[in-house]
Amino acid sequence: MFLALRLTSILTALVWLSACSTLAIDVPLVYKIDIDQGNVIDQNMVNQLRPDMTKRQVIYVLGSPLLIDPFSTNRWDYIYSVQPGGEDRLQDRIALFFAGDHLIHVEGNLTPDLNPPPPPPTETTIEAPKRDLRRTLYEMIVDLFTFVER
Secondary structure (H helix, E strand, O other), rough: HHHHHHHHHHHHHHHHHHOOOOOOOOOOOOOOEEEEEEEEOHHHHHOOOOOOOOOOHHHHHHOOOOOOOOOOEEEEEEEEEEEEOOOOOOEEEEEEEOOOEEEEEEEEOOOOOOOOOOOOOOOOOOOOOOOOOOHHHHHHHHHHHHHOOO
């Protein structure tokens, strides 16, 4: 009886300890999911940032900030972290600084390229000649319902 109780307690302890084990982390052929966290930001989105953009324009380009400094609303932080299944975690971070409502500075590992803004579109306007109407539409409709001989 004592041997059965001892064997049961040892097996129970082994089961409990194996639940806390890290041996199952690198088991081959086990699918590991990708973990995305934060605001999805990439270099193309950051390249659209320009000095003197308003806060609304920045939200349109990057979305709502992940963190607004509670002591100063003039700093917005965007953080994007991705961990592809079983690999090391990658993180992109940018901090935007505002003066009032206008963007003045960008910091972080993603910064806008130093390229000029795209040129304004060249639009051509074509003047179409106006039609010379002898009578207006109203006059034509009124003439349909009047019986005046001409």
